[in-house]
Amino acid sequence: MRDDRLAWPILLLLLIVLVPSVGMMWMMREAIRNERLAADQRLQEAYDIQLQSASQMIRDRWTDQIEREAETLDVEQPGVDFERLVSKGAVDSVLICDEQRNLIYPDVQGLNQIAATESDPRWRQAQRLEFAEQQYDSARDVYADLSRDEDTLASRCRAQQAQVRCSLKANETAAALNLLEKLARQSETLDEQGRSFAAAAELQMLEVLEPDTDQWNDVSRQLQSRLNDYRNPMSSSQRQFLMNRLKDLDPEDARLPTHGAELLASEAAAVYDSQFATPGLKLTSLPGVWGRVSSDGRLIELYKTKTLKQRLLELADNVPLSKNVKFVMSLPQEVSTGMMDVSLGADLGGLRLGLARLPQNGADDSSQQRRAVHVWIALLVFAVTCVLAWLLSMVLQRKLRLARLKNDLVATVSHELKTPLSSIRLLVDTLLESDQDVSTAESQTRNREYLELISHENARLTRLIDNFLTFSRIDQRRQKFDFQIIDFRDVVEQAVAVFREHWSDVDSCLKIHHAPSAFISGDKDALVTVVVNLLENAWKYSDENRQISLATSTDGAHVMLAVQDNGIGMNARMTSRVFERFFQVDQRVARSRGGCGLGLSIVHAIVDSHGGSIRVESEPDVGSTFTVRLPVANKSEEHRNLVGDEGMVR
Incomplete structure (x- = not known):
């Protein structure tokens, strides 16, 4: 009830202070909000102008770019043009056509051509020995004769390839490697399908050699260089195949920048039809791939969605923007992440250009x-x-x-x-x-x-008045202690004598356990009060079958006094408050047996003034134990106490 009376005035005071403060905060928030809305409106108008300017710039530069690239195409070297366009990073891949819009790169027809037949009957003899009769040594010898006798360089190289094949089947690895090294030097020689004998030989050497050896690494670097240099004659189908195999053989060290573009171009070439020749940017039949064609139909650029968005945003990089916003690009079916956007038109696939705030943005x-x-x-x-x-x-x-x-x-x-x-x-x-x-x-x-x-x-009245006076002096810090070197056993004996005067039948319930003499520095009367108050507290809060134990002990540096009873005990909450002034565990016991709740607070103050400590351990319906811990006197003080003025021992 008292706490309730204390809480209401405090709550009312807090309301009086907080309500105006909250009102002021609300008004300031509304003022800031209105200012922000006005600033946003001004920014909206400026952003709209920037957005329109950027969209027009993208459309103009987008059209000019592909026409300039188409004018530089060389029909004689489409592979070189492919590598040049892809290496710029502006597109994911390209398809290159001739003036009749026939696809010339990648050359999808290469793999479908039928191998040329040879007129020399020894070819059929060697093939019968190799494949039907599996006489690899004899077949190798026939192929060796053909490699010397054939008229064309391509036929001689093809015979050497067959000779390598037979040597490997006959487990003649060294001989096969020698032939492959010769073939690897035929950089300009191609077969009827436009495939390079040198590149094929280098790949076969990688398959034969032990991986991660010096020779293997040298061949791998040489093949990478050949594949990355599009001036080396080679069909696109063979280049793609060799790139795939090299990635499989050397996945960590293979550096093939155009590999992804080759794969995408091959996929697009497989579905190439008239839809690629229509103007404007549009989705192809390949998932997530966009395509657009030049006006003459010779160049078809392929974009993945991410690359397309990035490329379109780069075209607007000359438009000045505030540091708090950025351009964003979204597909027609996507929900724009920008605060405002505009369509780039059907020629750009219906993509939308928008403006979005940066995470750290605000007004100006x-x-x-x-x-x-x-x-x-x-x-x-x-x-x-x-x-x-x-x-x-x-x-x-x-x-x-x-x-x-x-x-x-x-x-x-x-x-x-x-x-x-x-x-x-x-x-x-x-x-x-x-x-x-x-x-x-x-x-x-x-x-x-x-x-x-x-x-x-x-006597009871005197003790009560003494407690009040002692408490008053301690509370006002006017209590003076007469510190002397005393034997703690004398303190305990005097306190027990006083306790016997206050209560009857003490000896039947009080047990005393003395430790050897221990000297402390303290006020004897005050320490007697400590022991008496602890004994009387144990007496008051115990029933008729009370058992009180008083024990002293020492650990060399401290003297301990423990008073234990079998009284009503206390819970944890009461234990934490037991040394507060006027606190009483049970008001009924206090009323019937006297006391005002000052005894233990006086004990705590006196012990604390002597540099000691007191603690309590208690359990409801079991009892309590109060333990006082005081420092012993040092040796020099103890010696002065024992020796009198004449040098005689007292």
Whole structure:
């Protein structure tokens, strides 16, 4: 209930402070929002002009580019043109046609040609020996004769190829390698299908040699150089085949920049028809591949979607843009990622050019800086307001807590003082009334009993007042301690004697375990108060079958005092608050047996003033153990305490 009364004023105070602050923040946010909308409107108009200018530039440069490239084509060397166009990186691949729009690169008809027949009957004899009778040595010899006797260089090279084939079948690897090295030097010689004997020989050497040897690496580099140099005569089908095989044999070190373009051109050539000859950019029958043709039909450029978008964006690179935006390209069926876009027209496949904000963008720099200043000012005002509100709430909370403690103190003192005073008054009135009676042994016994009760209540009242005075001095930091070197056993014995005076039947429930003498530096009376308060706390919170244990021990550097009981115990929450002022575990026990909740707080303050520590271990319905730990006196202080002024041992 008290916490509720404390919470409502604090909550009201926070609302008084926070509601205007939140309102101010909202108004500033709306002002910033309106400013941002105005800036965005101005930017929208500027961006629209830039977008229209960029789209027109793309259309103009797009048309001019392919016409310029088509004018440079050389029908005699289409492979060289292919490599030149692809190496620029502007296209993924190209198809090259003659003036009749017949495909001349890649030459798809090469693989479909029928091998030329030879008129010399020895060719049929050698083939029968090799394939039918599998007499590889005899077949090799016939091929060797043909390689010397044939009229054309191409026929002699073909005979040497057959001779290599028979040598490998006969496991004559060395002889085969010698023949392949000779064939590799025939760089200009082609067969009827336009295939290079030298390139084929180098590939066959890679298949025969041990991989990753010096000779193998040299042949691999030589074949790569031959394939990458399109001035070397070779059919496109053979070049593509050799590139594929080289990638398989040397996947890590093979460097073939046009390999992907060759593959794409081969796929496009396989489906080449009249659709490629129609003007304008459009999707081909190949998935994700776009194509466009020059006006004379001689050059067909092939683009993958990613390359096409990048190429179109490069055409607009001369249009100045703010550092906060960029151009983006989207397909007709895609949802544009830009804040605004425009179609590039049917001639460009319906692609759309848009403007998108960069992740770190905002309005112009000055507007962004102004908004940042506004936000920081608002945050600073809000933070200062919250801090002031928190400080004010802490002050109010402290004032209310002090008022509550003052009220608790008055109520506790009134109750604790009233109880012994009422008992003393009642006993005195009884004695006054019994004084008129005849003096007998019985009356004398009763009077003595009453006087002992009065003395007991007086002692209780004295202890209570002493506790209040001690607490007051400690709380106001006016308590002075008389530090001397004392034997801790004397402290314990004096405290037990005082405890016996306060309570009866102590010896039946109190067990004492003394350690050897240990000297400490401290105020003896204050430490006696510590032990007495711990014993009385154990007595009050134990039932009729109480068992209290007091034990002392030492570890050389510290003296330990442990007071253990079998009382009501405490849970973890109570254990954490047990040393707070006016805290009582059970109000009913405190009311019936006396106490105001200051004893353990006084113990904690005295122990702390002596450089010691105190801890408690407790379990509900089992009991509690309070352990005090105090530092022992050093040897020089102990010696001065034992030796008197005359040099005699005390």
